[in-house]
Amino acid sequence: xxxxxxxxxxxxxxxxxxxxxxxxxxxxxxxxxxxxxxxxxxxxxxxxxxxxxxxxxxxxxxxxxxxxxxxxxxxxxxxxxxxxxxxxxxxxxxxxxxxxxxxxxxxxxxxxxxxxxxxxxxxxxxxxxxxxxxxxxxxxxxxxxxxxxxxxxxxxxxxxxxxxxxxxxxxxxxxxxxxxxxxxxxxxxxxxxxxxxxxxxxxxxxxxxxxxxxxxxxxxxxxxxxxxxxxxxxxxxxxxxxxxxxxxxxxxxxxxxxxxxxxxxxxxxxxxxxxxxxxxxxxxxxxxxxxxxxxxxxxxxxxxxxxxxxxxxxxxxxxxxxxxxxxxxxxxxxxxxxxxxxxxxxxxxxxxxxxxxxxxxxxxxxxxxxxxxxxxxxxxxxxxxxxxxxxxxxxxxxxxxxxxxxxxxxxxxxxxxxxxxxxxxxxxxxxxxxxxxxxxxxxxxxxxxxxxxxxxxxxxxxxxxxxxxxxxxxxxxxxxxxxxxxxxxxxxxxxxxxxxxxxxxxxxxxxxxxxxxxxxxxxxxxxxxxxxxxxxxxxxxxxxxxxxxxxxxxxxxxxxxxxxxxxxxxxxxxxxxxxxxxxxxxxxxxxxxxxxxxxxxxxxxxxxxxxxxxxxxxxxxxxxxxxxxxxxxxxxxxxxxxxxxxxxxxxxxxxxxxxxxxxxxxxxxxxxxxxxxxxxxxxxxxxxxx
Amino acid sequence: xxxxxxxxxxxxxxxxxxxxxxxxxxxxxxxxxxxxxxxxxxxxxxxxxxxxxxxxxxxxxxxxxxxxxxxxxxxxxxxxxxxxxxxxxxxxxxxxxxxxxxxxxxxxxxxxxxxxxxxxxxxxxxxxxxxxxxxxxxxxxxxxxxxxxxxxxxxxxxxxxxxxxxx
Numbered sequence: 001x002x003x004x005x006x007x008x009x010x011x012x013x014x015x016x017x018x019x020x021x022x023x024x025x026x027x028x029x030x031x032x033x034x035x036x037x038x039x040x041x042x043x044x045x046x047x048x049x050x051x052x053x054x055x056x057x058x059x060x061x062x063x064x065x066x067x068x069x070x071x072x073x074x075x076x077x078x079x080x081x082x083x084x085x086x087x088x089x090x091x092x093x094x095x096x097x098x099x100x101x102x103x104x105x106x107x108x109x110x111x112x113x114x115x116x117x118x119x120x121x122x123x124x125x126x127x128x129x130x131x132x133x134x135x136x137x138x139x140x141x142x143x144x145x146x147x148x149x150x151x152x153x154x155x156x157x158x159x160x161x162x163x164x165x166x167x168x169x170x171x172x173x174x175x176x177x178x179x180x181x182x183x184x185x186x187x188x189x190x191x192x193x194x195x196x197x198x199x200x201x202x203x204x205x206x207x208x209x210x211x212x213x214x215x216x217x218x219x220x221x222x223x224x225x226x227x228x229x230x231x232x233x234x235x236x237x238x239x240x241x242x243x244x245x246x247x248x249x250x251x252x253x254x255x256x257x258x259x260x261x262x263x264x265x266x267x268x269x270x271x272x273x274x275x276x277x278x279x280x281x282x283x284x285x286x287x288x289x290x291x292x293x294x295x296x297x298x299x300x301x302x303x304x305x306x307x308x309x310x311x312x313x314x315x316x317x318x319x320x321x322x323x324x325x326x327x328x329x330x331x332x333x334x335x336x337x338x339x340x341x342x343x344x345x346x347x348x349x350x351x352x353x354x355x356x357x358x359x360x361x362x363x364x365x366x367x368x369x370x371x372x373x374x375x376x377x378x379x380x381x382x383x384x385x386x387x388x389x390x391x392x393x394x395x396x397x398x399x400x401x402x403x404x405x406x407x408x409x410x411x412x413x414x415x416x417x418x419x420x421x422x423x424x425x426x427x428x429x430x431x432x433x434x435x436x437x438x439x440x441x442x443x444x445x446x447x448x449x450x451x452x453x454x455x456x457x458x459x460x461x462x463x464x465x466x467x468x469x470x471x472x473x474x475x476x477x478x479x480x481x482x483x484x485x486x487x488x489x490x491x492x493x494x495x496x497x498x499x500x501x502x503x504x505x506x507x508x509x510x511x512x513x514x515x516x517x518x519x520x521x522x523x524x525x526x527x528x529x530x531x532x533x534x535x536x537x538x539x540x541x542x543x544x545x546x547x548x549x550x551x552x553x554x555x556x557x558x559x560x561x562x563x564x565x566x567x568x569x570x571x572x573x574x575x576x577x578x579x580x581x582x583x584x585x586x587x588x589x590x591x592x593x594x595x596x597x598x599x600x601x602x603x604x605x606x607x608x609x610x611x612x613x614x615x616x617x618x619x620x621x622x623x624x625x626x627x628x629x630x631x632x633x634x635x636x637x638x639x640x641x642x643x644x645x646x647x648x649x650x651x652x653x654x655x656x657x658x659x660x661x662x663x664x665x666x667x668x669x670x671x672x673x674x675x676x677x678x679x680x681x682x683x684x685x686x687x688x689x690x
Numbered sequence: 691x692x693x694x695x696x697x698x699x700x701x702x703x704x705x706x707x708x709x710x711x712x713x714x715x716x717x718x719x720x721x722x723x724x725x726x727x728x729x730x731x732x733x734x735x736x737x738x739x740x741x742x743x744x745x746x747x748x749x750x751x752x753x754x755x756x757x758x759x760x761x762x763x764x765x766x767x768x769x770x771x772x773x774x775x776x777x778x779x780x781x782x783x784x785x786x787x788x789x790x791x792x793x794x795x796x797x798x799x800x801x802x803x804x805x806x807x808x809x810x811x812x813x814x815x816x817x818x819x820x821x822x823x824x825x826x827x828x829x830x831x832x833x834x835x836x837x838x839x840x841x842x843x844x845x846x847x848x849x850x851x852x853x854x855x856x857x
Contacts, residue, residue, distance in 0.1 A: 023778065111713040183738065183840045229792075460789030460790065598842075619733055624840060626844075627837070628815075
């Protein structure tokens with residue numbers, strides 16, 4: 001097995017749509033020019049967490065000049081029943097969560113639409129609700145995790161091994177509810193023409209959006225997502241607002257309807273990362289060899305739609321131990337449904353596991369890097385398969401050298417500089433490398449260029465650019481000879497930009513189509529020559545475990561008097577196969593690392609259990625890392641040749657960047673201060689004495 | 691219909707006449723009424739910076755600016771600056787964006803911030819309030835912190851602004 005020859009791959013080709021983005025002329029779903037004046041949709045949202053709508057008075061709203069329609073469950077078009085309750089928009093009177101859409105105004109202007117929505121009077125019969133996450137309260141065993149993995153796993157006899165282990169470390173870690181908050185709020189522009197819906201949607205997968213809408217409306221649907229202003233998981237599956245917009249547009253055939261969520265609605269209707277409490281139990285011999293690893297998770301989910309964060313998932317593959325267990329229990333709440341958020345499972349789960357490993361290292365009096373190296377597995381610890389490549393130890397060694405790890409005294413609270421306690425910490429992580437089936441790539445030679453069409457999504461990761469590079473190398477031509485067409489259901493189907501599998505899936509498909517093209521036409525095609533291919537199966541998928549790995553290093557400064565936490569330095573070292581475009585990869589990995597910093601220091605959605613509402617529902621109160629929070633952030637990678645993952649030899653890098661960062665920062669904060677904080681985010685008060 | 695008020699503004703060098711609901715923000719006037727979609731709406735609360743434009747030469751949050759209050763104003767968006775502008779070029783050269791949604795605001799904000807620094811205006815990160823502003827990375831990061839980037843291109847944004855400052 002070898003990976004394909006690279007000429008363009010491995011070079012930093014600039015983003016193809018860069019000029020459109022710096023001038024703001026790239027059209028996002030809310031920017032698209034449409035034929036005719038677009039009507040503005042403004043929703044009316046439930047003010048109770050659970051119950052029934054008993055009445056809606058729309059008279060005052062409907063009477064306002066400029067209002068075209070007020071839609072409620074009583075008169076909205078019927079949708080085809082599906083198994084996703086989130087999509088049953090305005091179909092009945094049930095309220096599942098506060099903020100749920102219960103009516104919508106269509107008006108000629110956004111000012112009038114907002115005014116009219118405020119005039120709609122909704123009455124409710126409120127039912128008792130539960131919206132506070134209590135990990136010690138009533139839980140249930142989910143049948144499956146959000147990523148399709150089983151909820152529990154067990155090898156050997158973990159309880160007996162814990163009882164017998166010479167060194168035991170047990171602790172509980174908690175991670176809060178967090179919201180994705182891409183800069184572009186979810187936006188939909190929809191027009192029905194002759195029974196067919198044309199939809200501009202901020203989506204990580206136009207085809208998945210099309211399938212969902214076509215099923216719900218039993219109609220032909222076209223979805224276009226040429227540019228997407230960030231996704232991070234929340235724009236994977238369609239949410240209620242998109243369905244609401246297409247539903248409302250159906251009542252005004254021929255007129256475009258536009259709905260861009262407000263920032264506050266981004267905390268109410270488009271999913272989030274649910275809170276977890278993680279009970280870690282590690283048992284080791286005195287030389288640091290792990291005997292047992294147990295990761296027992298309790299996580300929040302929604303009562304009306306289950307999504308269980310697979311926080312224990314990566315613990316199944318990180319370290320060797322003969323006895324092991326992961327388990328997940330869920331607490332059902334009357335909230336909007338949680339969903340995938342950048343590194344679902346791995347991001348919060350690595351906080352539990354990697355802090356616990358740090359605590360065990362302290363217990364053993366061992367360097368935390370050496371503890372991890374000692375427990376490096378030969379094969380996947382639960383599946384028994386060899387890894388196609390596994391760079392964890394090399395990432396740790398490379399990072400330690402580059403970071404100057406050995407220059408630090410391992411004793412906590414040993415470096416005070418100008419009133420700030422400084423320390424360093426390490427956290428590791430992994431993210432699986434897989435390939436989604438179901439894409440088709442079409443290559444047509446026309447006008448001296450190869451047009452490569454596939455319904456991929458560019459959400460900022462650079463799909464347009466890297467697919468151009470892949471196609472160029474697979475066809476043996478310059479990137480200037482390639483024109484990539486993506487982001488629409490008017491080109492052949494593409495799988496979603498998710499699971500860090502976009503480039504692997506679309507790229508493998510493009511390579512397959514290119515191989516067929518060259519087989520048929522050689523290197524001197526005629527105008528109109530054409531080939532296509534579906535995503536090939538990976539013949540090695542059952543032979544090897546495949547994943548990217550990382551080692552994250554943080555230097556943290558904690559103010560001796562105020563407890564303020566800063567992160568002057570982050571270094572991430574990644575083993576992710578061949579890096580296809582170093583500049584774009586560095587941007588994406590650094591971005592992931594800053595997500596980790598933001599998770600460590602800032603992010604927490606706070607629910608008021610009296611009302612079931614996220615009370616810090618804006619950027620003034622829900623803090624995401626700003627420019628001044630970020631100092632020296634460096635992402636580097638090891639040389640890793642993996643001929644098994646895909647023809648490009650590339651593993652996904654969209655998510656692994658965040659994994660392990662929060663643990664590295666918490667471990668560094670412990671090293672700086674001697675204070676162990678097991679709950680995110682790390683706020684000042686946790687570091688104040690007394 | 692609601693009462694509308696006429697006004698005239700210059701947008702990227704072109705005079706535009708329109709009549710707006712007095713509640714209309716400059717951002718909505720640009721996007722909904724004039725079809726100028728370069729400035730983006732990320733929060734509508736002045737908390738993210740995606741809507742930043744240059745208004746009579748200064749960077750402002752167009753979502754917190756009422757259109758009717760700006761009759762006769764000169765508005766420049768990132769599109770008006772163009773991809774040849776030193777700041778835009780530096781953003782392209784340093785891959786200072788990913789999804790691109792916050793980028794037009796970042797570019798306008800950077801142009802405004804560089805001008806403020808040249809005029810000697812201090813920021814919270816400025817140590818010496820009496821001398822000329824030295825634009826080191828911490829100073830640039832502070833001045834660009836009104837523009838959130840969830841893709842977190844911050845490291846490259848600072849490099850781009852640092853580079854543009856020397857041109």
